[in-house]
Amino acid sequence: xxxxxxxxxxxxxxxxxxxxxxxxxxxxxxxxxxxxxxxxxxxxxxxxxxxxxxxxxxxxxxxxxxxxxxxxxxxxxxxxxxxxxxxxxxxxxxxxxxxxxxxxxxxxxxxxxxxxxxxxxxxxxxxxxxxxxxxxxxxxxxxxxxxxxxxxxxxxxxxxxxxxxxxxxxxxxxxxxxxxxxxxxxxxxxxxxxxxxxxxxxxxxxxxxxxxxxxxxxxxxxxxxxxxxxxxxxxxxxxxxxxxxxxxxxxx
Amino acid sequence: xxxxxxxxxxxxxxxxxxxxxxxxxxxxxxxxxxxxxxxxxxxxxxxxxxxxxxxxxxxxxxxxxxxxxxxxxxxxxxxxxxxxxxxxxxxxxxxxxxxxxxxxxxxxxxxxxxxxxxxxxxxxxxxxxxxxxxxxxxxxxxxxxxxxxxxxxxxxxxxxxxxxxxxxxxxxxxxxxxxxxxxxxxxxxxxxxxxxxxxxxxxxxxxxxxxxxxxxxxxxxxxxxxxxxxxxxxxxxxxxxxxxxxxxxxxxxxxxxxxxxxxxxxxxxxxxxxxxxxxxxxxxxxxxxxxxxxxxxxxxxxxxxxx
Numbered sequence: 001x002x003x004x005x006x007x008x009x010x011x012x013x014x015x016x017x018x019x020x021x022x023x024x025x026x027x028x029x030x031x032x033x034x035x036x037x038x039x040x041x042x043x044x045x046x047x048x049x050x051x052x053x054x055x056x057x058x059x060x061x062x063x064x065x066x067x068x069x070x071x072x073x074x075x076x077x078x079x080x081x082x083x084x085x086x087x088x089x090x091x092x093x094x095x096x097x098x099x100x101x102x103x104x105x106x107x108x109x110x111x112x113x114x115x116x117x118x119x120x121x122x123x124x125x126x127x128x129x130x131x132x133x134x135x136x137x138x139x140x141x142x143x144x145x146x147x148x149x150x151x152x153x154x155x156x157x158x159x160x161x162x163x164x165x166x167x168x169x170x171x172x173x174x175x176x177x178x179x180x181x182x183x184x185x186x187x188x189x190x191x192x193x194x195x196x197x198x199x200x201x202x203x204x205x206x207x208x209x210x211x212x213x214x215x216x217x218x219x220x221x222x223x224x225x226x227x228x229x230x231x232x233x234x235x236x237x238x239x240x241x242x243x244x245x246x247x248x249x250x251x252x
Numbered sequence: 253x254x255x256x257x258x259x260x261x262x263x264x265x266x267x268x269x270x271x272x273x274x275x276x277x278x279x280x281x282x283x284x285x286x287x288x289x290x291x292x293x294x295x296x297x298x299x300x301x302x303x304x305x306x307x308x309x310x311x312x313x314x315x316x317x318x319x320x321x322x323x324x325x326x327x328x329x330x331x332x333x334x335x336x337x338x339x340x341x342x343x344x345x346x347x348x349x350x351x352x353x354x355x356x357x358x359x360x361x362x363x364x365x366x367x368x369x370x371x372x373x374x375x376x377x378x379x380x381x382x383x384x385x386x387x388x389x390x391x392x393x394x395x396x397x398x399x400x401x402x403x404x405x406x407x408x409x410x411x412x413x414x415x416x417x418x419x420x421x422x423x424x425x426x427x428x429x430x431x432x433x434x435x436x437x438x439x440x441x442x443x444x445x446x447x448x449x450x451x452x453x454x455x456x457x458x459x460x461x462x463x464x465x466x467x468x469x470x471x472x473x474x475x476x477x478x479x480x481x482x483x484x485x486x487x488x489x490x491x492x493x494x495x496x497x498x499x500x501x502x503x504x505x506x507x508x509x510x511x512x513x514x515x516x517x518x519x520x521x522x523x524x525x526x527x528x529x530x531x532x533x534x535x536x537x538x539x540x541x542x543x544x545x546x547x548x549x550x551x552x553x554x555x556x557x558x559x
Contacts, residue, residue: 085448085450092442096443096445109452
């Protein structure tokens with residue numbers, strides 16, 4: 001039995017009166033890629049953002065249930081949010097590099113931690129950009145603004161920025177939906193290569209992407225988890241009627 | 253002829269209205285341009301007469317310290333050294349900006365990052381109110397409160413650069429604050445999210461991302477405040493002491509370009525040297541406000557190039 005790195009039980013989330021998540025039970029296995037799929041508004045992104053407490057920033061929100069990282073309740077008052085976010089990194093839908101140089105972007109997390117040693121920083125930049133499959137394109141322009149890169153390159157720099165912090169888990173919120181197919185497939189390939197070192201949880205709208213790259217797939221619909229299964233099984237023999245309708249394109 | 257074809261050849265009522273509206277707009281714009289050009293021409297022709305007509309050396313004008321246009325010095329040259337006023341103007345402007353900047357940026361951070369709801373409810377109306385207070389009221393408060401306090405604390409008359417700085421600080425604070433708020437608000441939300449998601453605290457996010465990426469906007473806010481401080485006349489005149497002397501310290505009576513100008517302009521005869529010398533001060537003011545404007549544009553453009 002593989003190690004469960006994140007567990008969640010009976011998670012509810014309310015925006016004011018509206019119940020956006022209606023009791024989610026979902027566990028994630030270390031060193032796997034889990035894809036969260038479902039139509040817009042199904043709650044998959046909201047759920048993803050719970051895992052590193054990004055929803056804390058929203059006003060008028062109420063969360064109940066139990067989410068644990070390595071057995072520690074991440075919503076417990078004594079849990080340090082800053083440390084949690086170092087362990088659970090996040091990549092957003094829109095590439096969002098800071099308006100600094102590529103180099104400064106990648107070492108941002110290390111600078112926060114107070115790292116000043118130039119050798120350490122240089123090594124972190126190279127290894128992170130290499131792991132994010134963008135080193136060859138950026139190694140000669142490290143001190144140019146990250147905003148001068150293409151969208152796909154920017155997104156990979158953002159992934160490198162997360163990798164530099166060495167989190168245990170990486171959350172990706174539709175990381176390729178704003179990118180062209182070639183950039184998307186590069187990122188997909190890179191994620192598969194990262195599996196050995198990280199646990200990856202990815203929200204995606206692209207069912208082929210989920211089928212190609214993930215180990216397990218969770219299907220969300222209307223704030224509920226309909227099905228959670230091994231990806232191969234989910235796409236060939238789904239256990240639920242709604243899953244089958246969704247993957248065959250009958251709605252969503 | 254075909255009726256539709258005929259109607260196409262005639263100018264419609266709407267087209268005529270459109271034409272008239274455009275002419276009206278053009279007229280208004282040209283009027284403004286003409287007025288600005290006329291002001292420039294007038295101030296320049298008067299201000300330059302000091303140097304062409306009255307044969308005053310420009311360098312002497314900018315560097316000599318004695319200001320007494322009615323009398324002549326031992327060489328028979330009128331005493332029109334504007335240095336004390338130029339120094340006074342720059343000192344109050346720079347000090348006011350130095351004092352106002354931390355307060356303004358602090359308030360702006362509070363209003364946008366720390367407590368947007370309460371900040372906007374309380375601080376925004378307050379800053380808007382401060383903008384609306386006439387400068388004579390600021391001057392009067394300065395005269396009755398600030399000057400005596402300075403006199404009590406530091407001795408002397410209480411009039412001087414320090415009193416001017418203090419009054420100007422309060423006057424430019426709302427301008428700088430509200431412009432800083434706009435600059436901080438223009439920082440995209442996703443920069444903050446990215447920073448927090450990388451394990452930054454709120455303060456680290458403000459310091460390393462928000463302030464850094466809004467730097468051009470913040471600089472514009474400060475320069476805007478400085479432009480306002482430099483041009484302010486009445487309130488400063490009431491507290492600075494109006495002695496055309498180079499200030500020895502912050503509490504000795506001094507003067508600014510604006511204060512000497514407002515005091516003297518009614519008491520001189522048009523075309524005389526005394527009058528022309530005042531116009532030369534006005535020309536310096538005008539050129540400085542031009543410089544501030546160019547500075548704001550330059551910062552804005554630089555910020556736009558490297559977003």
